[in-house]
Amino acid sequence: MEERHKKVLQRNRINLVKDMDPADVFDLLIEKGVFTSDMIDEIKQAGTKRDQARELVRDLETRGSRAFPLFLECLHEVGQHDLANLLQNGAPAIHLQPATPTQVVRPTVRPLPVSNPMDIERQRKDVPIYPIQRPSTSPSPSPERDSIRPRPLGRPRRDSIQSYKMDASPCGYCLIINNVLFDSESGLSKRTGSNVDCDKLERRFKSLNFYVEVKTNLKQRQIKHALGALSKEDHSQYDCCVVIILSHGTEVSHSRFPGAVYGVDGLYVPVQHITNYLNGQHCPSLQGKPKLFFIQACGGGEKDIGFEMSPDEELSSKGGIDDQTDAIPMSSSSDSLSMSDEPDAKVTLPTPSDILVSYSTFPGFVSWRDPKSGSWYVETLDRVLEENADTDDLVTMLMMVNHEVSQNAALGCFKQMPGSFNFLRKLLYFQTRS
Template sequence: MNNKDRKLLKTNHLYLLNNLEIERVIEVLYEDARDILQDEDVAVLKSKATLREKRKALLELLPRRGPQAFQAFCDALEHENVKQKYIVDQLLGRATTPEGASSNVQETRQIEEGISQIAISGASGEPSGPSTPATVSLDDTDGPIQVNVEPCTEKFFHNMNSQEICYTMVKQPRGLACVVSNTVFDASTELKDKPRNGGKVDLKNITTLFKKLGFVVRELCDKTAKEIKDGIQSFANDEAHKTANCCVVVMMSHGVPEHIYGRDGQLVNIPNIINMFNNTNCTPLRGKPKLFFFQACRGETVDKGTAVPAVPDSGSLLPSNFLENAIGQDEPDGAPDQPSNTDMLICYPTQLGNVSFRNPACGSWFIQALTKVFMNRAKDQTVLSMMTTVNRLVSENTASTSDPAYRGGKQSSECIHRLGKELYFFPGITK
């Protein structure tokens, strides 16, 4: 590999570490470029514990594999099974400036160093008012996401849609999606100098994603707390839910435990928002899946992670006949009516009490992961399966900052699962 190509890989090292569909790239290189990747190379790459380690190992190997290695790598990225031509554009300088990024040299350098912001909450419990977000830098700059949702096949749709264990997802559009995104805050608030840089990237990614998954998306941008509550209540009352198969609510802003901020610095209670869509308050959505995604801090604790020792797999902690050993008869604890909050999936970017990280040029870790996973895997995976992958991807990120309070920060997203059936989006199916 010549010096020019080596320099391109080195310059874009962080970008590649966070974007490569490494498993697919390895497969394509192995099949199409045996002089670049051989059996022992594949074995070494696949032995790495994390995707990041696999990407790093491949990037270290490529410069040692001759003058054709860089072109073979680019060809693999453009292969139909990888579909990462946008990375080739980035390597060759053809990529566009991410939304929210600056073309100013000094500001661009700051972005490359990872200057970002996160919202920090007050004490746990009922917040008395806004607290000031702190500035935190991240080293995981991913670049813009080209949102292209892979379609479901007719065969897979017919195999799964005919089963009673799956929610019905056949309408076109599938349903309505409401996306709340606050990125700037009123001059009268303590948040006035803390814009959510990168929030517009999140908005673009998430709205494009759900449009391509078959939803009609409605946006509520830079609204006050009252405007958010009134807007979502109006959305919950929409007659279109009667004929819809599904409903999605996305809310992105600064936050504290169980609340997000309106543009005016007032708080919106998250449980109250969720209750607008329960079986009592939103009867047209009874029995239909309702998905909630929140992007905001849930506290001020910075999770620095911990070393996890290898533990032999000892199997299940419960005996195989655990339920069979129960004695007596089950009795209902209440009336046999349907519970109020069924058929819901409630997803948060971080655990209660913890901060959530966001990059100014590329958006939040959580929304980036959500977009990437859903657009590639909604074709044949359930929402719960995809969210497991999202959780893993988010947890693999690490914050880098000059502030020791946040350096090495980790994040673990989580979901509250109340779905009663398997949920597939069946993207591209119009029947």
């Protein structure tokens, strides 16, 4: 599809997802050769009508230069004129050229010469008889034969990634652990502004149709108990599970997911242990379903001063003199782990499929938080979800968060770079109530 037509679809994606009934145009799109019936069947598996519309619009961009005008024709033919006009007004005039007919070259038919029967008989006697040469069973190779490889039979190639089913009501559990006040013996400071983060995320995930539970100021063993209880819930009727942890953090040795978060008693829980509670082995009712972890905590004690950039790049003025970090120096020992953690640390676990861990900062670096408005990461995440959850998948939105947070500067020089470890197998679109 031409770039200008892609941009028209992208600008009008919200209206298409909200107002289009994709079932009306499926048959016509197959008829006109825009999609095959197998492709339409995959789009139908996306879930709700809105999910199917979103998948259809996204896949249209991959279907060649004639896809856009043929899609307009389909919308007009099924009576969705408002949508067709909306797209038509945003695009240059389109004139569909009929497909060029293939010219058939027919051989010239000439009459056979008439021969005298006696001449034919004489010719037969004069022709010598040679042994019959049988064709070889192994044809000789040729450049043309070697370069053309037939497509292997079997499963058809997928033209698009599928989406997770996300239409249960509620969609699933969302556990928020908000650690603000730490024991004096822990040596950890009060996390002023974290309640602002917590309130934002509680409202946001309720609006995305999750059942939200908030737990405040948990010690290490209480964090583990809360995660264990969540893993024992029956998630069979839900489509997703979310865990959000707002706390101080540190860098620890790891084999899969970096970092650890602190309980208010100053003892930490490694992030890879946190994800283990909900993996396919420990929580069977979440097998094949997305498990999302959002970690607002430092990944270590380093402060990133950034690097000199092009003057064309625009820097945000976000970041103030009072900004604080959630950093604790790296701990490479297991002093803060109880003996009961040893078996869990040594057990071999399956590949963490369907898990995404989003970190507020790059492993090893601090994460900045404003005492009044909350952390850079949560503030940006909340806004991006509000503005884009209607149309974009989670991974795309997290990339937006990465970009926006990377533009901020604390104390005039310090930077922050969020990131994620993504083991999702499909696209994830949240439910929205608009």
